[in-house]
Amino acid sequence: MVTLFHTSPLLLDCGRPLSDVRVAYHSYGEAREEATLVLHALTGDSAVHEWWPDFLGEGRPLDPTRDYIVCANVLGGCAGTDGPAALGDIPISLRDMARVGRALLEHLGVRRVQIIGASMGGLLAYAWLLECPDLVMRAAVIGAPVRHSPWAVGLNSAARAAIRAAPGGEGLKVARQIAMLSYRSPQSLAATQTVQRRPGVHAVTSYLEYQGEKLLARFCERSYVTLTGAMDGFQPNDAELASIRTPVLAIGISSDVLYPAAEVRAGAAALPNATYWELDSIHGHDAFLMDAGELPGRVGAFLRGAAAES
Numbered sequence: 001m002v003t004l005f006h007t008s009p010l011l012l013d014c015g016r017p018l019s020d021v022r023v024a025y026h027s028y029g030e031a032r033e034e035a036t037l038v039l040h041a042l043t044g045d046s047a048v049h050e051w052w053p054d055f056l057g058e059g060r061p062l063d064p065t066r067d068y069i070v071c072a073n074v075l076g077g078c079a080g081t082d083g084p085a086a087l088g089d090i091p092i093s094l095r096d097m098a099r100v101g102r103a104l105l106e107h108l109g110v111r112r113v114q115i116i117g118a119s120m121g122g123l124l125a126y127a128w129l130l131e132c133p134d135l136v137m138r139a140a141v142i143g144a145p146v147r148h149s150p151w152a153v154g155l156n157s158a159a160r161a162a163i164r165a166a167p168g169g170e171g172l173k174v175a176r177q178i179a180m181l182s183y184r185s186p187q188s189l190a191a192t193q194t195v196q197r198r199p200g201v202h203a204v205t206s207y208l209e210y211q212g213e214k215l216l217a218r219f220c221e222r223s224y225v226t227l228t229g230a231m232d233g234f235q236p237n238d239a240e241l242a243s244i245r246t247p248v249l250a251i252g253i254s255s256d257v258l259y260p261a262a263e264v265r266a267g268a269a270a271l272p273n274a275t276y277w278e279l280d281s282i283h284g285h286d287a288f289l290m291d292a293g294e295l296p297g298r299v300g301a302f303l304r305g306a307a308a309e310s
């Protein structure tokens, strides 16, 4: 944990200044001036070793014996970094989060980074490329579009409406159920949700209920509203995207219904220096966590500077 913006405040995109911002982060490996920055997903946190074992470890894309790896909980989150409980329910943008990240890197003595982000972390990677192009050497963006689509905004809007309708927990559980349907796929649920756990209750129904309970036990509804708002507000125009000269590996997931592979591919085509690759999985958006397959190898090759084949 570190406190940043002590001597001069962070000016948020909404116009509000923030001082003494607490940021929770993990680092792995020996401190260096060049680092790999990991950007977590909506309900993720800075503990990469807990949620991405396929990626972190000796011989993996994030190798602490070779690299200095940093991951911070985002501004507005609820896993150590200041969020609505400390700041109130103010709008926060993905670019604000990148500015906090820049301050953290300065604090750590890091001068250049390569970035890897998935889902919300992938959107945030694009915000970094717009906000801090001087710092970023290359970016691997997994399962994320270049801007939040009406479809994705709609899903988040429905989730926030559930929270507003039933604050205090029930709404967050319904929000997670809606989101889970977009993180899985018809094929994935057909393959996994065949056996009833409770008599008379569809397997998928009790699965979604359980996922809602699980999120309620570890997440905060105010952060959910803040972070989904930040994602929905990320709408760079074509000229901004065309200004991104940094090499990008954009990765779509074949069965992703939240950010369809075709959308990710089209977004990559709008960037001057992006390569596209597709992860084949039936498990939908969360395949980057649950069914990584060739993904670590592809990302590792890109981060090592090797040309990834499309």
Ligand SMILES: CC(=O)SCCNC(=O)CCNC(=O)[C@H](O)C(C)(C)COP(=O)(O)OP(=O)(O)OC[C@H]1O[C@@H](n2cnc3c(N)ncnc32)[C@H](O)[C@@H]1OP(=O)(O)O
Pocket: 039, 040, 041, 042, 043, 044, 045, 051, 117, 118, 119, 121, 193, 195, 196, 197, 202, 203, 204, 205, 206, 207, 208, 210, 286, 289, 290
């Ligand atoms: C790059 C990034 O930034 S990612 C950031 C990391 N993100 C996170 O850590 C976010 C939080 N994590 C997640 O989203 C999830 O944990 C994932 C995607 C990693 C995996 O989800 P899981 O819930 O573990 O897996 P899955 O969807 O297969 O569900 C399994 C659970 O549902 C239960 N379950 C399965 N079917 C049913 C059913 N029909 N009825 C009731 N319960 C069921 C299982 O018993 C299991 O329970 P357990 O979690 O107590 O072991």
Ligand SMILES: N[C@@H](CCO)C(=O)O
Pocket: 041, 042, 043, 044, 119, 120, 183, 286
């Ligand atoms: N399942 C992950 C990815 C969602 O984008 C999460 O809950 O953060």
